[in-house]
């Protein structure tokens with residue numbers, strides 16, 4: 424029997440190129456925890472690790488055992504993806520690349536948009552997907568040789584369950600909608616390796632669903648503003664729109680609504 428999500432404290436194989444180590448940091452924003460992705464080309468010893476996760480020794484100790492790390496990549500700046508970087512580098516000596524220079528280690532640098540990174544028998548294309556945060560990227564990974572299927576590491580741009588909350592400091596809905604379209608354009612039947620939650624079989628389908636959901640929410644927020652007045656406070660808009668969501672989540676929804684209001688008022 425293949426091991427299924429969620430599986431803590433072990434390396435779980437997901438596709439011929441990708442395994443996941445799920446961090447034991449479940450929560451409202453992290454779902455079952457942070458997924459640290461381990462990408463390895465068939466027949467290769469070295470791997471690429473994406474998002475070391477939070478600074479948690481148990482998690483980092485499992486990651487230290489995945490084998491020689493050729494390179495570490497970061498999908499975006501949030502602490503549940505990056506706080507573990509130093510502990511991970513201490514254990515593995517890996518160099519770290521990210522959009523944000525704060526996370527560069529061991530000579531790692533920023534990505535060029537659309538950059539193709541060839542490392543350890545893998546071809547990793549950096550797809551800029553801002554919106555959740557300004558620095559969010561997705562990583563399209565395939566093997567340099569052979570026909571092991573491609574997959575896309577989506578960070579928090581697409582999650583394994585539910586929807587993404589756009590950060591109301593540097594998230595942007597216009598960017599996010601464009602990013603979803605960029606992911607749709609990658610084509611059908613590409614597995615999704617998300618930052619949280621279970622992996623999914625088809626990026627195109629899920630990205631189309633996300634796009635439809637965002638457009639539906641935007642329509643609802645437009646309708647709420649028509650009812651409540653164009654300058655309605657965010658709390659009132661959330662109460663009006665998120666009737667289908669547990670009120671416990673309303674403070675989180677406020678972030679998304681702030682981002683939507685900014686988009687609509689611009």
Ligand SMILES: [Zn+2]
Pocket residue numbers: 499501555579
């Ligand atoms: Zn995030």
